[in-house]
Amino acid sequence: MSDDELIWRIAGGSGDGIDSTSQNFAKALMRSGLDVFTHRHYPSRIRGGHTYVEIRAADHEVQSRGDGYNFLLSLGDSFARNPQEEAYYGNEEIKPLSENLDELREGGIIVYDEGLISEEDVDAIDLHERAEENDWHVFPMDLRGLAREHGREVMRNTAGVGVTAALLDMELEHIEDLMSDAMGGDVLEANLEILHEAYETTREEYEFEHDLRAPEGTHDAEQALLSGSNAIAYGAIDAGCRFIAGYPMTPWTDVFTILAQNFPDMGGVSEQVEDEIAAAALAVGASHAGVKAMSGSSGGGFALMSEPLGLAEMTETPVVLVESMRAGPSTGMPTKPEQADLEHVLYTSQGDSQRVVFAPGTIEEAYEQTRLAFDIAWDYQIPAIVIYDQKLSGENTNVDVDFFDREVSPDLGSTLTEDELREAAHDNSGKFKRFNYETAENGVASRSIPGQKGGRFLATGNEHSPVGHISEDPDNRVAQMDRRLEKLESIRAELDEERESTQTYFGDETADYGIITWGSSQGAVEEAIGRLNENGHSVKGLSVSDMMPFPEREVTEFLESVDEAMVVEMNATAQFRGLLQKELGRFGEKLTSLLKYNGNPFEPAEIVEGYEVNLAEEDREPTAQVRIEPAAGD
Amino acid sequence: MSAFNAIGEEREIDRDEFTPGVEPQPTWCPGCGDFGVLKSLKQALPEVGKTPEEVLTVTGIGCSGKLNSYLDTYGFHTIHGRSLPVARAAKLANPELEVIAAGGDGDGYGIGGNHFIHTARENHDMTYIVFNNEIFGLTKGQTSPTSPKGHKSKTQPSGSAKTPIRPLSQSLTAGASYIARTAAVNPNQAKEIIKEAIEHDGFAHVDFLTQCPTWNKDARQYVPYIDVQESDDYEFDVTDRAEAAEMMRETEDVLNEGTVLTGRYYVDEDRPSYTEEKAAVGELPDQPLAERYFDDDAEWERSYDLLERHT
Numbered sequence A: 001m002s003d004d005e006l007i008w009r010i011a012g013g014s015g016d017g018i019d020s021t022s023q024n025f026a027k028a029l030m031r032s033g034l035d036v037f038t039h040r041h042y043p044s045r046i047r048g049g050h051t052y053v054e055i056r057a058a059d060h061e062v063q064s065r066g067d068g069y070n071f072l073l074s075l076g077d078s079f080a081r082n083p084q085e086e087a088y089y090g091n092e093e094i095k096p097l098s099e100n101l102d103e104l105r106e107g108g109i110i111v112y113d114e115g116l117i118s119e120e121d122v123d124a125i126d127l128h129e130r131a132e133e134n135d136w137h138v139f140p141m142d143l144r145g146l147a148r149e150h151g152r153e154v155m156r157n158t159a160g161v162g163v164t165a166a167l168l169d170m171e172l173e174h175i176e177d178l179m180s181d182a183m184g185g186d187v188l189e190a191n192l193e194i195l196h197e198a199y200e201t202t203r204e205e206y207e208f209e210h211d212l213r214a215p216e217g218t219h220d221a222e223q224a225l226l227s228g229s230n231a232i233a234y235g236a237i238d239a240g241c242r243f244i245a246g247y248p249m250t251p252w253t254d255v256f257t258i259l260a261q262n263f264p265d266m267g268g269v270s271e272q273v274e275d276e277i278a279a280a281a282l283a284v285g286a287s288h289a290g291v292k293a294m295s296g297s298s299g300g301g302f303a304l305m306s307e308p309l310g311l312a313e314m315t316e317t318p319v320v321l322v323e324s325m326r327a328g329p330s331t332g333m334p335t336k337p338e339q340a341d342l343e344h345v346l347y348t349s350q351g352d353s354q355r356v357v358f359a360p361g362t363i364e365e366a367y368e369q370t371r372l373a374f375d376i377a378w379d380y381q382i383p384a385i386v387i388y389d390q391k392l393s394g395e396n397t398n399v400d401v402d403f404f405d406r407e408v409s410p411d412l413g414s415t416l417t418e419d420e421l422r423e424a425a426h427d428n429s430g431k432f433k434r435f436n437y438e439t440a441e442n443g444v445a446s447r448s449i450p451g452q453k454g455g456r457f458l459a460t461g462n463e464h465s466p467v468g469h470i471s472e473d474p475d476n477r478v479a480q481m482d483r484r485l486e487k488l489e490s491i492r493a494e495l496d497e498e499r500e501s502t503q504t505y506f507g508d509e510t511a512d513y514g515i516i517t518w519g520s521s522q523g524a525v526e527e528a529i530g531r532l533n534e535n536g537h538s539v540k541g542l543s544v545s546d547m548m549p550f551p552e553r554e555v556t557e558f559l560e561s562v563d564e565a566m567v568v569e570m571n572a573t574a575q576f577r578g579l580l581q582k583e584l585g586r587f588g589e590k591l592t593s594l595l596k597y598n599g600n601p602f603e604p605a606e607i608v609e610g611y612e613v614n615l616a617e618e619d620r621e622p623t624a625q626v627r628i629e630p631a632a633g634d
Numbered sequence B: 001m002s003a004f005n006a007i008g009e010e011r012e013i014d015r016d017e018f019t020p021g022v023e024p025q026p027t028w029c030p031g032c033g034d035f036g037v038l039k040s041l042k043q044a045l046p047e048v049g050k051t052p053e054e055v056l057t058v059t060g061i062g063c064s065g066k067l068n069s070y071l072d073t074y075g076f077h078t079i080h081g082r083s084l085p086v087a088r089a090a091k092l093a094n095p096e097l098e099v100i101a102a103g104g105d106g107d108g109y110g111i112g113g114n115h116f117i118h119t120a121r122e123n124h125d126m127t128y129i130v131f132n133n134e135i136f137g138l139t140k141g142q143t144s145p146t147s148p149k150g151h152k153s154k155t156q157p158s159g160s161a162k163t164p165i166r167p168l169s170q171s172l173t174a175g176a177s178y179i180a181r182t183a184a185v186n187p188n189q190a191k192e193i194i195k196e197a198i199e200h201d202g203f204a205h206v207d208f209l210t211q212c213p214t215w216n217k218d219a220r221q222y223v224p225y226i227d228v229q230e231s232d233d234y235e236f237d238v239t240d241r242a243e244a245a246e247m248m249r250e251t252e253d254v255l256n257e258g259t260v261l262t263g264r265y266y267v268d269e270d271r272p273s274y275t276e277e278k279a280a281v282g283e284l285p286d287q288p289l290a291e292r293y294f295d296d297d298a299e300w301e302r303s304y305d306l307l308e309r310h311t
């Protein structure tokens, strides 16, 4: 919980423009040379209900939202339904202030809009008493008044940023540049005036007694600020994907939107369709016709994709689906993260079906593994799924611009050209033996594309002969099934032997206590392990991305090297631990789970505490809203 | 040079080319109307100058879904009710393919009904043949969305309480730009209608009455049939939406009373197809997207070029 970092929280009503303000402020911090990480918290409503964004900034790499925060800019909720009355929901206007105090660190700063939040309201929540107890520094500012004076009321966010910059001793340069990029004319002028006025007024009106200042740092290379959804979309673009079909559902909508906005300029096609069954079926149809295609959804929509997914497996039509998890079951908590669709994604669809599933843990991994999903899908003619969640989807962090300096790979993998088709095996009537198990390599039988000469075959979800005719012949059945299954083993071998591992290792290599996690919990676990080791413990960590095929060798080696391991994941039924036990049952006795499913992602301190409670084997319960599930047989 | 040389190839086409040489014997029952659809396609395709490898036949699940097992083109036998979204995407991926979708009445008007409405609404340039036998054939004779009210089956032992769907009217309301009904017992008309449907630029929906002698013994074999264009008793303009609607309604009403009306019901040559609409808003590339993957000179934009907005 170092104080060389800033964790700035901007809170207001949904619809108060928190997103764009925070995005720009994060960029300003990044441009000033800091590493940043953003965390977005919002209710599933457009207007009403309060929302916040946190920006963590430091002169070193930041891998999670951190623990608590140290600067609150509370705008008040200007869209509150019941501004003054103590109706059912209580006074909503003040909630962006009152509901954010619990996590504010000692010595932290509070700026609130006294234009919107009255002195009586502030007294009613005992702000001043609490400030005294916690050594908070409180700065009431009439942000609304300032905004009205020079422009329009909506510009009060700019006033808030001006006050923030003054209190943190930040230069205004980067903020001004970003404003100039985003707007022009009178609007820009008014905003700049408000920014300066807020900055100056703050410096004139207040004596600064707080210690917190913006950290200083430098970057060696130019940085880009982007989210997991951006990274997935960009991975798809660079993999040569130019077709997307979808139906909106939070949080998957982000990836869909980014590609829908970019594809037309890139000669690609985007389709919003009637439902997710259609969306997945379209991706399959486009891929069948020779295009690198994808679709995706979140839990409920993905459930509708089960049958087309199975069709893609059986017809060996390559396709990439992304599944952006949110808290379930059913509609669950649409805007809250959870890692509880793992089993759904691994096993949905009938029969001995198989697919490839990757769970990236960081923004960079989201990009890399999306590309990998396309490569594997098209090489092996199998569906590949990227599973992530609301957390990774919406959090932004800075990445070296050079990271993206790569070539596009439009290669269609194991697809034949017409010249190659001429040499390929056909039946007596000239039908191409698309599913030829006799010549398949690694289980893969190369395919043709409709319109190619000499390539006609039947794709069918029924079991089929080499040319695709429906067949229930037992020998053919076994040969085809074995061939399809062989693909997964070949992929496992390729991932293990030929490609860079997608698993991430951290901590003390010699430790005999391990923490294992997967997907977007990676950052918090990595940070927690760093802290534990700094504090004299000895812990190593593993974050797994290959969900299917499972990286048997790597996980075995890790589990053999430790006496005990804690599995950290954001769900209530320990799904990833279940996967570990299914794949590597003999390690069951070593595994304890740390589970969190209250709708908020792990903070590093919660993992540190989980470790302490687990290791001490005390009868103590963790203070955080998490659950420890002991090892089987314990 | 195109990667898809079967497309647009000019040559003599033999009818037999559409019959698989190593033929899986059709598993349809003797006397089944599905043979009529197969036959009319085998006749129509060469007559409109299509070769087997420039055609993609996409089917659903049912007795009807077996169509592309016996019609030798590129084929995709999909899942129950989902032929249209698969077919639509193939057309968007490669607008030069001749795409024909087909399936049963349960497949298209029941489980896939949502796709039917939206595909018609969007006016995708393809042919959609619904094998309408007023029954679930493959699953052994249950009541389907087109079964007449009162129809008894194992799952509706007291007779269906539901009024049947109105396939033609629904198609018109949804936006199809060519709508016809034909019958397996009327091969000449069927062939001509299929030809028109293939040549039509837009969503051409053919409700094809296919008798099921095995499970739908009550329904007669759709004889005698009347061609509304040829009969003097019916007078309406197929390009007039209101007149078409009225004619469709009557046709749907009298079918269950034993009068089998067939023919063209609605033809709108002016409505742009979906590919045209999408191109008009700048969301469809000029070159077929599928071609691009085989074009060594194609330019591929990189995400790297999008980063300015993130810095």
Ligand SMILES: Cc1ncc(C[n+]2csc(CCOP(=O)(O)OP(=O)(O)O)c2C)c(N)n1
Pocket: B061, B062, B063, B064, B065, B080, B103, B104, B105, B106, B107, B108, B131, B133, B135, B136, B137, B138, B139, B144
């Ligand atoms: C999702 C799903 N539900 C049910 C079935 C079982 N099923 C197969 S065909 C069919 C109905 C067939 O009726 P229709 O579509 O009219 O085709 P027909 O056999 O009459 O040509 C059903 C219910 C299935 N294959 N998939």
Ligand code: SF4
Pocket: B027, B028, B029, B031, B032, B033, B034, B063, B064, B133, B137, B138, B211, B212, B213, B214, B215
């Ligand atoms: S069950 Fe009916 S529809 Fe199916 S093949 Fe036999 S006759 Fe035709």
Ligand SMILES: [Mg+2]
Pocket: B062, B104, B105, B106, B131, B132, B133, B134, B135, B136, B137, B144
């Ligand atoms: Mg039927």
